[in-house]
Each structure stands twice: as C-alpha cells, then as structure tokens.
Amino acid sequence: MSNLKNYSRRRFLAQSGLGLIAFAGMPGFLRAMEGMQAMPKLTPNKANPNFKPDVEFDLFCRPGAVSILPGQQTQVQQYAALLKKGPKETLIDIPGSYLGPLIHLQKGQKVRINLHNKLTEPTVAHWHGMHVPANMDGHPMYAIDPGASLVYEFEVLNRAGMNIYHPHPHEATAKQVYHGLAGALFVHDEEEAKLELPGGEFEIPIVIQDRLFDEHNQLIYVRNMHDRMTGFYGDHILVNGRPNFQIDVASRAYRLRVLNGSNARIYKLGWDDGTPITVIGVDGGLLEQPEVRPYVMLAPGERLDVWADFSGRNEGSQLVMRSLPFSGVLPKMAERMGGMMHANSLPVGSDYPIFTARVTKKVSDSPKLPSQLSKINRYQISDTANPDKPVPIGISEGPMAMLLNSRPYAYNDVQDFERIKVNTIQLMEIFHAHGGGGGHGKESAPATGEHGAEKQSGGMGHQGGGMGMMGMMGMGHQGGGMGMMGGMKHGSDDPKGGGSGMGMMMSMAHPIHLHGQQFQIVSRSISADKEADYATVRDGFIESGLKDVVLVMPGEKVRIIKPFQDFKGLFMYHCHNLEHEDMGMMRDFLVE
Numbered sequence: 001m002s003n004l005k006n007y008s009r010r011r012f013l014a015q016s017g018l019g020l021i022a023f024a025g026m027p028g029f030l031r032a033m034e035g036m037q038a039m040p041k042l043t044p045n046k047a048n049p050n051f052k053p054d055v056e057f058d059l060f061c062r063p064g065a066v067s068i069l070p071g072q073q074t075q076v077q078q079y080a081a082l083l084k085k086g087p088k089e090t091l092i093d094i095p096g097s098y099l100g101p102l103i104h105l106q107k108g109q110k111v112r113i114n115l116h117n118k119l120t121e122p123t124v125a126h127w128h129g130m131h132v133p134a135n136m137d138g139h140p141m142y143a144i145d146p147g148a149s150l151v152y153e154f155e156v157l158n159r160a161g162m163n164i165y166h167p168h169p170h171e172a173t174a175k176q177v178y179h180g181l182a183g184a185l186f187v188h189d190e191e192e193a194k195l196e197l198p199g200g201e202f203e204i205p206i207v208i209q210d211r212l213f214d215e216h217n218q219l220i221y222v223r224n225m226h227d228r229m230t231g232f233y234g235d236h237i238l239v240n241g242r243p244n245f246q247i248d249v250a251s252r253a254y255r256l257r258v259l260n261g262s263n264a265r266i267y268k269l270g271w272d273d274g275t276p277i278t279v280i281g282v283d284g285g286l287l288e289q290p291e292v293r294p295y296v297m298l299a300p301g302e303r304l305d306v307w308a309d310f311s312g313r314n315e316g317s318q319l320v321m322r323s324l325p326f327s328g329v330l331p332k333m334a335e336r337m338g339g340m341m342h343a344n345s346l347p348v349g350s351d352y353p354i355f356t357a358r359v360t361k362k363v364s365d366s367p368k369l370p371s372q373l374s375k376i377n378r379y380q381i382s383d384t385a386n387p388d389k390p391v392p393i394g395i396s397e398g399p400m401a402m403l404l405n406s407r408p409y410a411y412n413d414v415q416d417f418e419r420i421k422v423n424t425i426q427l428m429e430i431f432h433a434h435g436g437g438g439g440h441g442k443e444s445a446p447a448t449g450e451h452g453a454e455k456q457s458g459g460m461g462h463q464g465g466g467m468g469m470m471g472m473m474g475m476g477h478q479g480g481g482m483g484m485m486g487g488m489k490h491g492s493d494d495p496k497g498g499g500s501g502m503g504m505m506m507s508m509a510h511p512i513h514l515h516g517q518q519f520q521i522v523s524r525s526i527s528a529d530k531e532a533d534y535a536t537v538r539d540g541f542i543e544s545g546l547k548d549v550v551l552v553m554p555g556e557k558v559r560i561i562k563p564f565q566d567f568k569g570l571f572m573y574h575c576h577n578l579e580h581e582d583m584g585m586m587r588d589f590l591v592e
C-alpha cells in the first residue's frame with residue numbers, strides 16, 4: 001500500500017462503481033505482498049556442438065509495418081525466418097501477412113532454431129503443442145533481452161498436426177501476440193502421408209484473429225481493466241492477417257488447417273448454407289475417423305483440420321464460414337459493465353462472417369474422404385497414477401483476478417499437487433472454483449467435488465489465496481473493499497454456491513492449455529443452471545482427438561488424461577485467454 005497514487009485511483013474506481021473490475025490488475029501486487037520469487041534471468045542457451053540438426057533456421061522477432069486496412073500501414077511485431085539447413089519447404093512465407101512463416105517439420109527431424117530478439121523488450125518463443133524438453137519449451141524464465149539470441153534444439157517427437165509458435169514472456173505474451181508475433185508450425189509423419197490428403201494449393205492455412213484499429217490504422221490494445229477481465233476483443237476479423245479473407249477454390253475437396261490465433265475471442269464455426277463441418281483433426285493431429293458436426297467451437301489456441309468439399313458446386317457460387325450465435329461465455333457482470341465501457345461492434349457470440357470460399361473452377365475429380373484416418377493410443381483411467389485423486393485445476397474467478405488453483409502465477413511456487421512424477425499418466429480435473437484472488441477456501445473446492453481434489457484445493461484457500469490475503473491488503477478498510485467482501489460472502493452463503501455470488505457473477509469460459517504432451521478428454525459435465533447457455537455450444541466440442549487446449553464453460557467440469565513422459569522440469573498450464581494468462585492465470589507443473 002505504499003503507492004499512494006494507486007491507492008487513490010483504486011478508491012476512485014471503487015467509489016465510482018468500477019472497483020470490482022479494477023482489482024483485476026492485482027496479481028502482481030499480491031505477489032509482491034507474499035514475497036513470491038521474481039522470475040530468474042538465465043543465460044541464454046547456446047548451440048550444442050554435439051547436436052547434429054537436420055533442419056536449422058534463424059527466427060527473428062522484429063518490429064515491422066504491413067498493409068492490413070486500406071490506407072496507412074500498421075505497425076506490428078513479427079517473426080521472420082531464414083533457413084540455414086534442411087528442405088526448402090521447411091519455411092513458407094505468407095505473402096503480405098504479419099504472421100510468421102509456416103514452419104513444416106517431419107517427425108523424427110532434429111531441429112535447431114536460433115531465436116534473435118530484435119525487439120525493444122524481452123521475448124521468448126514457445127512451441128505450443130510440441131513435446132519438447134522443459135528448457136526448450138519457451139518458459140518465461142528463458143526470455144532474452146533485446147539484441148540477445150537463444151538456441152533451441154530438439155527432436156520432433158509429435159505425430160502429424162498443426163501447432164503454434166508464439167511468445168511467452170512474463171506478463172507480456174498477450175501484447176506481443178496481439179501485435180503480430182505468431183505463426184503455425186506443422187508436423188508431418190508417415191501415417192498422415194499415407195492418406196494422401198489434399199496438399200499443396202489444396203491445403204490452406206486459416207489463422208483467425210480479431211484486431212481493433214484506430215483511425216490511423218494502428219492497433220489499439222487493452223484500454224482498461226475491463227479489457228483484461230474479459231480478455232481483449234477486436235472488431236475486425238482477420239484471416240492470415242487479412243480482412244475480408246477470400247479463397248478461390250475448385251469444385252473439389254480441400255484441407256483447411258484452422259487455428260484460432262485470437263487473444264480471447266471464441267468462435268462457433270459453421271458454413272452459411274447449413275452444410276455440416278467435416279472435421280478430420282484437432283489440436284493433437286488427425287482423429288481416428290472424421291466427425292461431422294453442425295458447427296464446431298474454436299477457442300484461442302485450438303486447431304481444427306477441416307475437410308471442405310466443394311464438389312458439385314457451380315462456378316461462381318460461394319460458401320461463407322461464419323461464427324454463429326451462442327451465449328454464456330462472458331461473465332454476466334462483464335455483460336452489464338460492458339455497456340459502460342467500450343462497446344464492441346462485434347460482440348462475442350454474435351453472427352458474423354470469417355471468410356469466403358468462391359468456386360472459380362469446375363473440375364470433375366476430387367480425392368475421397370478416408371473413413372479411417374489414424375490410430376490414437378488411448379489411455380484408460382486405470383492407466384493413470386491417480387485414478388481416485390485427480391490433479392485439480394481450479395478456475396478461480398473473482399472480482400480481483402482470474403487465477404488457477406487460487407494462486408497468481410509466481411516462479412518456483414510449485415504446490416505439492418503440482419509435482420508430477422515423470423513417465424506417469426495423470427487424471428486431471430478442471431473445474432470452476434469460485435472466488436478468485438480473494439476467494440475463500442470454502443468456495444475453492446469444486447462445487448460437486450466427490451474426490452481428492454476437493455480436499456487439495458480446499459486447502460489451498462487457506463495457504464495463500466484466501467481471506468488472509470484480503471486482510472493483508474487491508475481491503476476491508478477501504479471504500480469499495482467492504483462491498484466486494486459482502487458480495488463474496490453472499491456467494492458462499494448461498495447453499496447452491498452460485499447464482500447470486502460474486503464468483504458466479506465473474507464466471508466465464510476459459511480455454512485451458514497444458515504444455516507438453518496432448519491429452520484426452522474423458523468427460524464433461526455441466527451444472528444444471530448453465531444448461532440453457534450450454535445448449536448453444538455443446539454440439540461443437542470434438543472429444544475424440546488429442547487436445548492441448550480445452551474450452552471450459554461456466555459451470556462445467558472437465559476430466560482429462562494427460563501423459564507426462566520423457567522430460568523433467570517446469571511445464572506451464574494456463575488460460576489461453578492471453579489477457580488472463582498475463583494476469584496470472586497460469587501455474588507450473590514440476591515434472592520430476
């Protein structure tokens with residue numbers, strides 16, 4: 001409380017009725033109060049002379065300017081790459097885009113990537129979806145200063161799939177991704193090659209992002225705490241960095257490699273003429289068999305492999321991929337507060353176009369959709385090391401912050417339940433534990449917990465995230481504090497644990513991402529009071545493939561099985577709503 005300016009600003013916000021959301025920026029402050037450790041600064045990894053790469057390239061992070069909207073160019077940050085060794089198809093630029101080049105790797109390749117920071121701030125690259133050693137995973141502790149370089153060396157162990165590379169520096173991931181630092185990384189293998197799926201010009205990356213521009217075509221980013229609490233939303237949909245994206249297609253089958261590269265926006269993808277979507281893969285690669293759905297949900301960080309067959313369509317016809325209407329992903333409170341802040345002309349869950357496919361050529365031949373795509377090695381709950389005691393991933397939603405397991409991110413703050421034995425398969429449960437940064441232990445337990453996680457996460461409330469923290473900050477003595485406490489108490493007094501409580505008011509959908517190997521989704525369950533909203537999204541979740549992001553809706557509980565093989569060290573788990581991540585909605589598993 002030494003910062004008088006912050007104090008008066010907070011008091012002002014509290015008195016003006018904005019206090020509840022203004023506290024969203026607190027985790028950094030909480031961390032300071034608790035004396036948690038600062039992120040260490042490590043010496044950047046150098047090339048290992050004994051590592052013989054099959055592929056090597058330089059990857060530059062640098063400022064740039066690109067034409068996105070008509071008129072003035074937009075200042076961005078972007079990845080650029082230079083191949084030093086390996087097949088020339090390894091790197092494919094997307095012309096005119098701020099996105100980094102498409103990286104194509106083969107399973108089994110040894111890869112060296114030299115990351116060069118040409119920005120004016122620290123950065124580090126993370127290979128989202130890739131199973132690599134902890135010190136190659138782009139943990140924030142490996143961030144490098146401007147002018148510095150960092151060498152990554154790893155063998156490609158993943159099966160074929162679409163992955164993402166993006167920055168992961170401490171509390172600056174969202175801003176850097178938003179300004180353009182992101183790209184797609186494809187792994188290919190024999191299982192995929194045998195299928196002879198549409199390739200070359202018939203395989204099209206579709207990276208969906210939303211951005212907000214000022215009158216000079218420059219990117220606008222977070223303006224207030226409300227933008228952080230809900231995540232940041234633009235009002236222009238870009239595909240591969242372009243507005244009003246169109247593809248010209250022949251009347252045959254295409255393979256669309258779709259990635260939601262948005263910071264926070266969730267899409268409900270569907271074709272405008274009601275044609276169902278045929279999905280052949282998700283985050284962790286090909287499904288075993290195609291799935292046909294009326295629509296598919298795609299949250300930040302999630303990928304979709306779509307079989308889009310334009311056979312039989314006439315030259316001149318077009319098909320539009322839209323985001324269809326849905327509800328329930330934003331906090332009810334934010335919906336109300338939203339009206340007082342900056343109204344977005346493209347509300348989440350409204351109906352709007354993503355891109356258009358125009359049939360410009362009639363052909364008679366098309367590849368056929370294989371009925372069997374791949375074989376997935378599946379685990380049973382009995383294969384897990386903890387069938388009766390799932391590792392808890394509690395989504396802690398409070399007026400102060402969005403957190404995981406009631407604790408803001410801090411380096412070297414690994415709790416007992418976050419220690420994982422290497423080469424084990426773990427059962428994990430993601431659930432909403434209401435009462436975020438200031439949450440009380442009682443509500444930290446899962447609403448319907450009948451398992452070990454209840455005890456573990458309940459205990460956490462007492463260790464750090466609970467009332468003690470509120471007392472420590474002296475909230476109760478300051479204007480808005482009491483009101484907030486009152487609201488939270490009210491919530492815990494409610495026998496159903498929700499509806500009128502503050503946690504419930506802040507409850508929203510979170511795309512939860514776990515670093516390292518992909519997981520299976522075992523089960524999802526939704527609380528009865530959320531059924532109506534859930535009905536607008538439920539048919540859009542694909543559970544038959546391997547995932548590394550799962551969208552957890554308000555009132556939803558998701559059980560997953562995740563292997564932790566081969567590598568020891570710190571592996572992050574976090575919300576892939578990137579504003580939430582930077583707010584501290586991130587933790588580490590220590591694999592040992």
Ligand SMILES: [Cu+2]
Nearest residue numbers: 510575577580
């Ligand atoms: Cu989140």
